[in-house]
Amino acid sequence: MSGVQPPTPGKAGGSPGGGNKSVKLSFGTKTPGNGKGKEKLDRFIPTRSAMDFDSANFNLSKETRQGGDQRDGQGSPSKEEYHKALAASLSVNDSNRILAFKHKAPAAPEGYENNLKSLYSQNVVPNVAKKQFRQVPTTQERILDAPELMDDYYLNLLDWGSQNLIAIALGRSVYLWNAGSGDVEELCTVPNDGDYISSLRWGSDGNFLAVGTSDAKVQIWDASRRKQVRELCGHTNRVSCLSWNGSILSSGSRDSTIANWDVRKRRDEACVASLRVHEQEVCGLAWSLCGQQLASGGNDNILAIHDASFDLVAKVQAHTAAVKALAWCPYQSNLLATGGGTADRHVRFWNTHTCAMLSQIDTGSQVCALQWNPHERELLSSHGYSKHQLCLWKYPSLVKVAELSGHQGRVLHMATSPDGCSVVTAGADETLRFWRPFGEPPAPKDGESRLLGSAPGGQMVSGAATGFGGLRSIR
Secondary structure, eight states: OOOOOOOOOOSSSSSSTSSSOOOOOSOOOOOOOOOTTTOOOSSSOOOTTTTTTHHHHHHHHHHHHHHHHHHTTTTOOOHHHHHHHHHHTTTOOSSSSSSOSSSSSOOTTTOOOOOOOOHHHOOOOOOOOOOEEEEESSSSEEEEOOOOOOOTOOOOOOOEEETSSSEETTTTEEEEETTTTTOOEEEEEOTTOOOOEEEEEEOOTSSEEEEEEETTEEEEEEOOOOOEEEEEOOOOSEEEEEEEETTTEEEEEESSOEEEHHHHHHHTGGGEEOOOOOOOOOEEEEOOOTTTTEEEEEEHHHHHHEEOOOOEEEEEEOOSSEEEEEEOOOOOOEEEEEOOOOOOOOOEEETTTEEEEEEEEEEEOOEEEEESSSSSEEEEEOTTTTTOEEEEEEETOEEEEEEEEEOOOEEEHHHHEETTOOEEEETSEEEEEEOSOOOOOOOTTTOOOOOHHHHHHGGOOOOOOTSSSTTTTTT
């Protein structure tokens, strides 16, 4: 090949006067130019029109030269002056960053649509309007006198049926108070002196009322006809609690047994199962809303769960006092809330399928009754010693939403209205008090029938004749 020859061995380069010239390969830094007509290629930094590569090259070269001068000891004022003059001629500002975006990115052309838009947006949750905070009224709407209401923690003397009738046991008698009209009527009275009504429970249709007595009997009354239709005998002591599951009526007694009656059968065949899982009085009894499980609580601090075939599913002793308050969750069939007495003061939540305790609250007071809010994830508890208050809890956070005070004695019994908005409580101060802690019900759908016997919207009527003290005359 002509024109390029390798250097003569032993010499640093070819003879300057010879015919053959040698080529010296230099890897040093090039002197920056104006960059016109030259293509800048770089493996790591892409070419962008917003960058001033001449300035960047100069600054990087300057740092390299300064570092080398300092290492070689060759830094001099003349070189520094030369560098400043060169920087001024190239309009380089030392304070500027080398890689700096001086202009915004150009806007996309009109009509352009990113084909990855669906990838970025497919998991985006739509914006949901935040629910407004619900104001909870903390004062009672009305108060009724309830003379001779027994101050006994283990009894269950109050219930509100689906026909908007409130059944209350006062001493030896059962009275019905119509929340729609305010009318009061006596349903029945036990004949023997010294006997008393010990428990009440409405059937699901609101027509039949089960009544337990201190002389160990279970009676079934037709409320529309004011007539007793059945009497069931089998217990040997007072009947403290009752619960319906269709045509099956379960009763718990101080004799520590639970009797299960099929009210469709004859008297001698009516008791289809008798359960003995408690060692002391059975004071709490509740069938799940789906009818698949029966929960019972006793004065022996035991909580027991049975299935629909009356087989024992679980028997636990987490509470340290009597378990009277039982409430099945309306939106989760296997969620059960239980409350303990004075020595316990806790509300505990259970998964009845796994028999695991999910959470608990130390309420600081005796837990007498529990009611779930059918419209919200909330639980209302009534208490005895020592504050005699009602507490509304958020679930599952267990944050106290509100505290309702008014009773002068422990709040022994509690029931919810058919529309799920109002709550009636009965206290040891011999009063019935009405509250609205659960808010307004959802708007009824077209064609949905209203509650029988209630005022429009499920509200209780008011007036002088049916207002406060409506139970004052029943003695």
